[in-house]
Amino acid sequence: AVPPNGNETFNRRYYSYDFGDVHYVVLDTMLYESNHEDNHDTHHPDLYDVQVQWLRKDLAANTKKWTVVLMHRDPFQYAFDRAGASRAVGFDDEGVLFMPIFDEFNVDLVLSAHLHSYRNRGHVRxxxxxxSGPLYILTGIAGDARRPKWKEHPLDVYVAPDREKNNYMTMTVMPNQLIVKAFLPDGTQLDESVIQK
Known part of the structure; x- marks a missing residue:
């Protein structure tokens, strides 16, 4: 039961909502995985094009003090070397597409996932x-999926020391601060970031 304010063709696959003084935007970054949704050929190659138009409109109409974006695919690209495959460090397709829009509309915080690792990249513009740029945090891991160890990204500020341990996060909204913390399941704090405005 998520807001139907995205697009009729991509019903509830991306949307936004307000809670208190925060505007939340949830993006659909699964363009390349959407081929066989509901056992039908529902691949829409224009998902990102249509979504970018919607995102610009949505952010332009935002009147809240804080803006938080949630996206599954991480906009940063991590290097790895393993048998038969390697990849260079940089930014992935979603980063190249969406990060300039986050810059333009002064998004405060971008939370992403997909890589099963907690990493705080600090502010990037x-x-x-x-x-002056948004704070980018790769939210980490919960569950049984473990991935090969990614190499460090030049923009990493903090990387969880033990990639085998799950973590969770909290966000506290104050009148002039957004406080984001990461914890191990036993309550041990891993990381903290404070955005002031």
Whole structure:
């Protein structure tokens, strides 16, 4: 039961909502995995094009103090080397597409997933370290899926020391602060970031 304010063709696959003084935007970053949804050929190659138009409209109409984006695929690309495959460090397709829009509309916080690792990349604007840019956090791992160890990204500020341990996060909204913390299941704090505005 999520808001139907995205797009009729992509019903409830992306949407936004307000809670308190925060505007939340949930993006659908699963373009390449959407081929066989509901056992039908529902692949829509225009998902990102249509979504970008909607996102710009949505963010332009936002009147809340804070803006938080949630997206499954991580916009950062991590390097790895393993048998038969390797990849360079940088930004993936979703990062190249969406990060300039986050910059343009002064998004405060971007939470992503997919890589099963907790990493805080700090504030990034124009693909570089910049205190005026959004804070990017790869939210980590919960469950039984473990991935090969990604190499460090030049923009990593903090990486969870033990990738085999699950973690959870909290966000506290204050009048002039957004406080994000990460914890191990036993309550041990891993990381904390404070955004001031």
């Amino acid at each position: 124009n693909f570089e370290r910049d205190a």
